[in-house]
Amino acid sequence: xxxxxxxxxxxxxxxxxxTALLRLLxxxxxxxxxxxxxxxxxxxPPPDRPGCVLLDVRMPGPSGLDLQAALRCQSNPLPVxxxxxxxxVAAGVRAMKAGAVDFLTKPVEREALFGALQRALDRxxxxxxxxxxxxxxxxxxxxxxxxxxxxxxxxxAGQINKQIADALGIAERTVKLQRAQLMAKLSxxxxxxxxxxxxxxxxxxx
Amino acid sequence: xGFVVACCFLLVSPAPAGETRHVLVLYSNHxxxxxxxxxxxxxxxxxxxxxxxxxxxxxxxxFDGEPYIRALALFLNEKYARRPxxxxxxxxxxxxxFLLRHRAELFPQVPVVHAAVARSFxxxxxxxxxxxxxxxxxxxxxxxxxxxxRWHPQARRLVVVTGTSAQDHAWEAKLRGEISQFxxxxxxxxxxxLPTDAILKRLSELGSDAVVFTPGYFEDGVGRxxxxxxxxxxxxxxxxxxxxxxxxxxIGTGIVGGSMPSFAxxxxxxxxxxxxxxxxxxxxxxxxxxxxxxxxxxxWRQVRRWGIDASAIPGDAVVRFKGPTFLEAHRNxxxxxxxxxxxxxxLIAWLLVERRRRRLANLAVQQQRFELAHAARLxxxxxxxxxxxxxxxxxxxxxxxxADTADLLLTSGADRRDELRAILADIxxxxxxxxxxxxxxxxxxxxxxxERQPFDLNGAVREMEPxxxxxxxxxxxxxEVRPAATAVPLIxxxxxxxxxxxxxxLNALDAVNGxxxxxxxxxxxxxxxxxxxxxxxxxxxxxxxxxHLPKLFDSFFSxxxxxxxxxxxxxxxxxxAHGGRIRAESGLGEGTVFRVEWPVARGAGTPEPA
Numbered sequence: 001x002x003x004x005x006x007x008x009x010x011x012x013x014x015x016x017x018x019t020a021l022l023r024l025l026x027x028x029x030x031x032x033x034x035x036x037x038x039x040x041x042x043x044x045p046p047p048d049r050p051g052c053v054l055l056d057v058r059m060p061g062p063s064g065l066d067l068q069a070a071l072r073c074q075s076n077p078l079p080v081x082x083x084x085x086x087x088x089v090a091a092g093v094r095a096m097k098a099g100a101v102d103f104l105t106k107p108v109e110r111e112a113l114f115g116a117l118q119r120a121l122d123r124x125x126x127x128x129x130x131x132x133x134x135x136x137x138x139x140x141x142x143x144x145x146x147x148x149x150x151x152x153x154x155x156x157a158g159q160i161n162k163q164i165a166d167a168l169g170i171a172e173r174t175v176k177l178q179r180a181q182l183m184a185k186l187s188x189x190x191x192x193x194x195x196x197x198x199x200x201x202x203x204x205x206x
Numbered sequence: 207x208g209f210v211v212a213c214c215f216l217l218v219s220p221a222p223a224g225e226t227r228h229v230l231v232l233y234s235n236h237x238x239x240x241x242x243x244x245x246x247x248x249x250x251x252x253x254x255x256x257x258x259x260x261x262x263x264x265x266x267x268x269f270d271g272e273p274y275i276r277a278l279a280l281f282l283n284e285k286y287a288r289r290p291x292x293x294x295x296x297x298x299x300x301x302x303x304f305l306l307r308h309r310a311e312l313f314p315q316v317p318v319v320h321a322a323v324a325r326s327f328x329x330x331x332x333x334x335x336x337x338x339x340x341x342x343x344x345x346x347x348x349x350x351x352x353x354x355x356r357w358h359p360q361a362r363r364l365v366v367v368t369g370t371s372a373q374d375h376a377w378e379a380k381l382r383g384e385i386s387q388f389x390x391x392x393x394x395x396x397x398x399x400l401p402t403d404a405i406l407k408r409l410s411e412l413g414s415d416a417v418v419f420t421p422g423y424f425e426d427g428v429g430r431x432x433x434x435x436x437x438x439x440x441x442x443x444x445x446x447x448x449x450x451x452x453x454x455x456x457i458g459t460g461i462v463g464g465s466m467p468s469f470a471x472x473x474x475x476x477x478x479x480x481x482x483x484x485x486x487x488x489x490x491x492x493x494x495x496x497x498x499x500x501x502x503x504x505x506w507r508q509v510r511r512w513g514i515d516a517s518a519i520p521g522d523a524v525v526r527f528k529g530p531t532f533l534e535a536h537r538n539x540x541x542x543x544x545x546x547x548x549x550x551x552x553l554i555a556w557l558l559v560e561r562r563r564r565r566l567a568n569l570a571v572q573q574q575r576f577e578l579a580h581a582a583r584l585x586x587x588x589x590x591x592x593x594x595x596x597x598x599x600x601x602x603x604x605x606x607x608x609a610d611t612a613d614l615l616l617t618s619g620a621d622r623r624d625e626l627r628a629i630l631a632d633i634x635x636x637x638x639x640x641x642x643x644x645x646x647x648x649x650x651x652x653x654x655x656x657e658r659q660p661f662d663l664n665g666a667v668r669e670m671e672p673x674x675x676x677x678x679x680x681x682x683x684x685x686e687v688r689p690a691a692t693a694v695p696l697i698x699x700x701x702x703x704x705x706x707x708x709x710x711x712l713n714a715l716d717a718v719n720g721x722x723x724x725x726x727x728x729x730x731x732x733x734x735x736x737x738x739x740x741x742x743x744x745x746x747x748x749x750x751x752x753x754h755l756p757k758l759f760d761s762f763f764s765x766x767x768x769x770x771x772x773x774x775x776x777x778x779x780x781x782x783a784h785g786g787r788i789r790a791e792s793g794l795g796e797g798t799v800f801r802v803e804w805p806v807a808r809g810a811g812t813p814e815p816a
Contacts, residue, residue, distance in 0.1 A: 014600045014604070016600075016601065016604045016632060016635070016636055016639075017600055017601075017603050017604040017607070019604075019632065020603070020604040020605075020607035020608045020611065020629075020632065020636075021607050023607070023608065023611045023625075023629065024607045024608070024610050024611040024614070026611075027610075027611045027614040027615055027618070028614055058596060058679060058680050059679075060679055063682070083603070084596075085595060085596030085597070085599040085600050085603070086591075086592045086593075086595040086596045086599065087595075088592060105599065106599040106600060106602060106603030106606075107599060107602040107603040107604075107605065107606035107607070108603060108606065108607075109606070110606075110607075110610040110613075110614075113607075
């Protein structure tokens with residue numbers, strides 16, 4: 001999964017500019033693909049590989065901001081770098097609030113563009129890593145038996161073994177056993193670590 | 207007639223004979239002689255009102271000779287037998303001579319006052335009886351000549367003109383006798399008995415070294431009759447040198463002046479004597495001056511004309527035609543007239559100032575309208591900055607990226623010449639693209655003088671498309687531009703018409719703002735019928751409420767929150783300045799159609815088919 005190289009999606013209606021951007025990214029060693037409109041991009045769902053979107057704001061049909069909103073609905077949204085012909089403050093604020101990595105204006109300096117794209121790719125990688133971690137955690141958690149989950153809930157609630165045993169109507173020894181089993185499944189070494197894990201589980205993206 | 211005579215008789219006859227005051231004046235010459243008129247005026251003003259005045263004229267020298275004289279005496283005798291004069295005044299030497307000859311048969315008891323009789327003439331007569339009295343005069347020829355020479359010290363020639371009648375010869379003789387005293391001072395030339403034409407010609411050829419003296423004449427060298435005054439008038443008009451004469455009556459004919467007793471003074475003197483006699487004073491008891499003293503007379507106009515030193519004119523001189531100045535004579539009228547003139551001048555000046563002010567104001571208004579139109583264009587351009595920046599930054603962005611790419615390719619050392627060439631071609635194309643946008647923008651925004659030139663409306667609309675489309679795109683509106691099939695000629699200012707289009711399209715874009723996509727359309731079309739060139743801007747927006755329609759083109763009317771309400775007002779001004787009109791049709795919910803119509807430009811018209 002991590003072996004895949006990132007792909008940059010360039011969405012701009014201006015063919016001349018799009019060509020120039022693709023050319024530049026290619027020369028700089030990036031892999032990039034161009035789309036003439038928002039619709040064009042949506043019709044060709046990008047392969048599941050790391051990357052980001054270099055997006056024009058104003059385009060015929062749905063705008064870049066519309067596309068950004070659409071992307072955010074996806075489970076693993078590609079980070080967006082805006083590249084606009086006109087630095088419209090309102091559009092810029094909207095884009096940044098919606099999580100854009102950067103809001104660049106044309107003509108853009110090579111370093112600024114590459115910097116923004118790199119940050120977008122980094123964010124994508126981080127997102128992907130976090131996503132993978134969460135997946136792993138979720139899978140581990142899903143592997144707990146109902147009894148182990150009940151014990152887990154009480155451990156993170158701060159109860160000691162005796163209290164748990166009393167509450168669940170089982171022997172304290174059984175509680176100890178299940179506690180060891182769930183800590184092994186969740187790769188945790190202490191109750192504190194379990195607590196942090198519970199915290200993270202609560203905040204996992206869907 | 208008989209009745210009138212009877213009436214007169216009835217009125218006059220009852221008066222006692224002794225109380226009838228009847229003065230008969232017997233003049234030597236004819237009745238219209240200026241000397242006689244002046245004399246009579248002086249006489250009349252002096253005589254008491256109740257005095258009856260009769261006048262008879264010998265008409266000498268026009269009529270002369272024994273039979274005439276006899277007949278005249280007979281006539282007077284018969285005429286005045288019933289109404290004899292109480293006092294007889296004789297004016298002039300001939301009249302005195304006539305009277306003395308016929309007194310016994312005519313008016314033997316009537317006292318006689320003589321006037322205008324020269325002392326020299328009296329001395330040639332036998333002594334007058336005691337009841338013939340008067341103040342003799344002296345026609346002052348030498349005094350007049352002396353005056354002339356004093357007033358013209360530069361004069362070296364004295365030209366003397368006389369005529370051919372007996373009186374003329376008498377004057378000539380008198381002159382020849384008196385002239386010798388001036389011989390040393392000037393050379394004297396006599397023009398005697400010449401035809402009037404010749405005299406006038408000679409006088410007109412005189413130079414500034416001459417002065418002319420003349421008593422006038424009754425008859426010239428070819429027998430033409432004149433009054434001396436008429437002769438003097440002709441001569442004065444022709445003379446190229448100042449002219450002098452010895453008679454009061456000459457003043458005003460164009461002579462400069464002379465030393466002379468005035469005929470009016472003579473008339474007054476005679477009147478005073480007559481009054482005394484009528485009052486019963488015995489003729490012998492009268493104390494009369496020995497002579498009518500001459501005084502210097504001058505015509506002020508001639509004094510000025512000949513540049514005579516005013517200080518040489520004696521203080522007691524009679525200066526005529528100087529009189530009261532116009533202002534002195536008509537002070538009130540002059541003030542009134544001046545006031546009227548001043549008022550009028552003031553009024554005219556005020557009107558001129560007003561006119562100038564109005565013209566300036568018009569110019570200022572024009573200038574302002576022009577400035578306003580320009581300001582409106584700038585304001586619209588402000589609205590368009592986004593679209594414009596986009597249009598320019600797009601090619602600039604492409605250029606920069608292409609340049610960066612080329613840089614990277616060159617740094618990498620790989621031989622990718624073809625790609626570099628393609629990049630350069632793209633850079634070039636994008637550069638031109640950006641520059642075209644800027645040029646269009648400059649044409650639209652530059653503060654240019656208003657032009658009146660034929661142009662193609664189609665072309666003007668197409669030119670605006672690159673400015674309008676990006677803005678429409680930015681606002682997510684489909685803008686459709688449909689030019690007419692053929693060129694549409696219009697005369698005027700291309701940029702102003704483009705401004706109108708810009709205004710209408712921006713309004714239309716506003717009108718469809720926030721509507722579903724299907725209704726976010728604006729169509730611009732150029733049409734043409736036989737008489738009109740038509741520009742139509744159609745949007746599918748909400749439409750305009752009926753109560754807003756009439757106010758649409760008013761200044762400062764706006765339904766937009768941020769609108770100034772000047773766009774359509776300026777658009778209308780610009781359209782009307784091109785002889786066109788603009789109107790809006792709108793149905794609520796159906797959108798709005800703005801139609802701008804101009805009459806077809808004749809003459810400047812359609813391009814000639816080649």
